[in-house]
Amino acid sequence: MGVQRGDMEKPLQILTISFDGDMTLWDFRKVMRDSLKHTLTEMQKRIPTPRVLKLTVDEMIEIRDQLAEEVKGEIWSLLEIRRRAFERTLEHVGHPDKDLAAHLDAIYRKHRFEDIELYPDVIPTFDALAPHFKLGLLSNGNTYPERCGLEGRFAFVVFSQDVQVEKPDPKIFQITAERAGCELSQMLHVGDSLKNDVAGAKNVGAPSVWLNRDGLPNDTNIQPDYEIASLTEIPEIIGIRRKNKTCQEK
Secondary structure (H helix, E strand, O other), rough: OOEEOOOOOOOOOOEHHHHHHHEEOOOOOHHHHHHHHHHHHHHHHHHHOOOOOOOOHHHHHHHHHHHHHHOOOOOOOHHHHHHHHHHHHHHHOOOOOHHHHHHHHHHHHHHHHHOEEEEEHHHHHHHHOOOOOOOEEEOOOOHHHHHHOOOOOOOOEEHHHHOOOOOOOHHHHHHHHHHHOOOOOHEEEEEHHHHHHHHHHHOOOOOOEEEEOOOOOOOOOOOOOOOOOHHHHHHHHHHHHHHHHHHHOO
């Protein structure tokens, strides 16, 4: 794909780069589904009824997502939502059991956090950027850096569940810029979601990079400042800006 420039016309002076987490730095969907498979196997072993044996990972995801929507704005802890989702799943199959739900939750969390893998372009990109820019994590998820091999890599970390506001709400970007110690216009935000990351950043005047690993078409009216297929393209973006800045100062 290569670096593509969007509708940004003026060169910017970037001091900070904030990164989304899920599907930007690691494949959350894969580890989440794999973790649910482990819990489903345990559930089917404990309750080998026809209904449980027919239960699918997709059904479990639907139950969790429905619960999350119901408690939106009331419960921010993603761990609590997940635990309650297992309770509801057991109710759904006709076997309510809070102790078993807690057991399934423990299995899920073990695999969810121990089996997570970074995309191969993450560390090389961080190594290239860290000497020159303040790096941070801005996520609606709950994968803390120390759980995925990124301990000590970030100057700041902002999770929606901790500040009780989530992307694309302008407030979470404002909180992030404050923690980074820079203006929003000096903070480049990188993420895979056009709605949460790109639109969220643009709405507060922060430049944005859309990480489009799969080359998906953009059928929205949301236009990122840059579109890339790999994080390793970010240094090129910064290089373009540095060149522009130098020309501007002459």
